Amino acid sequence: MLGSLEKRILSVLHKEKKITAREIFEKLRKEGMASTYVTVNTVLSRMHKRGLIKRTTEPYRGSFRYTYEYKDVKDELISDLLGDVNILFGEEGINHLKMKLEVEKDVKLPSLKEKVMPVIESIPSREKRISLSRNDAQNAIIKKVEDISGQNVLACYQCGKCSAGCPMVSLMDLLPNQIIRLIQLGQFSDVLNSKTIWLCASCFSCSARCPKGVDLAKVMEALRLLLLRKSTNYVELSKLDIDENLPQIALVSNFRKMTG
């Protein structure tokens, strides 16, 4: 979006044909704009860099100087502006704008609608971005995890203490705090496909240290159960080569945790 000085410079350029930085500065001062020559010069260079105005180099007193010209940049400006609307307000903001343009008859520039609509259509669709809303955060699967674990996953504020103390963390593809974050964002396919939930051996280090009282060991158990309760096995007994020296508690606990 344009700043106020940039807008004033554009209106000066719109009226004049070719003009130097000093001439622009003097015109602006006559209009009562409190600025300096250096500032005007800097803003002009920046606008030129962004492709908003035209600049030519011409010989002057044995050296050279820049002159500036107006350039029709409505399209760039519109797409710039809509990009900002998209970043600030997301899909809801764009949809609101679209609705306004469709409904209101007295849109000031009749051509505006024509210009804006194609740009709106070209904005990346929702799938390419992650957005967080109450609806995402409270979808059925999150509720299931919270019900099975008895934990409030939205309480986590991502301090990372769980990951810092996790003895298995070096082998994990997602860190324990990332698991919680992805659940908060409703990104369950990443979570349920990760090795992390199986590497967690319920040592309770994270549970003991979480400043928000989230028992992450219980969340991990709930995630495993989401898969195991569909009669899937993470460990296939028939494929195991069982060492006869293994203590019984190793076998029972492994099968309790890894088979459905």
Added chain:
Amino acid sequence: MELCYYPGCTLKTTAKNFEIPALASVEELGHKMIELPRWNCCGTVHSLATDDLMHQLAPVRTLIRVLETGTDKVVTLCAMCYNTLKQTNRIILEEADKRDRINNFLDEEEDYSGNVTVLHLLEFLRDEVGFEKIKEKVKKPLKGLKLSPYYGCLLLRPEGIGIDDIESPKIMEDLFEALGGETVDSPFKIECCGSYHTVNDIEPVVERTKMIIDDAATRGADAIVVGCPLCFFNLDYRQKDVKARYNEFNYKPIFYFTQLLAIALGLEENICDFDEHFVDPRPLLQNKKLVLGGQKQG
């Protein structure tokens, strides 16, 4: 004093070298551990799901059996048994709706209200026998033996279940100092050994074991002492796999705390069944003049 003792599956099979010195030492200290009749499996891991009451039944049945013997206290040795029994007992004490549903389901049993105290043998030795009293009974002080106590997870966590401070336990340190030994502090003493991964994927266990043992060695420990048969297996037997991957790795003997207690109390060395160990601790004990010249070389 007679104690109701819950052994669990592993103490009766692969961890007899944990159980036998425990029974003998407690007798030497003037008490008797009497095995709970008709005990069943504890389930080994406490079910963490709020909607899974089925897996709480086995521990509840065992706790009812304890009351049937006319006592309200049960002592365990295995860290996993201790943890599951105590966590289930906490649910019965604190969550009335779950307690009622479990009691309604167990209609052949008497209702259970959570009034059994679940103790680990270390707690019994500290709180009811007293380390001072044990010190008086020491016949062979563990002089010159530098021990690195290793607690693992289930003797300490979750909060409110453990036998000592959750981040900085010292119950084993206090015991070995009473037995005349020295202790070495390691930050890994409260970390997981890799637990049940040892069944299907030894990778995490090999890495954990190497880290734990290397750290103890750097700090000058002669041996590591544990109170859990799964920690014992991972730290002792998996050293074979560590050595296969890291040629520069040095073996370190692993003890159950009950074995060192028995030796310090002057009991026969053969009750410790050191033949069961992958890394033979006898050369170390001979070196410290705690046992006679041995049969097997380490």
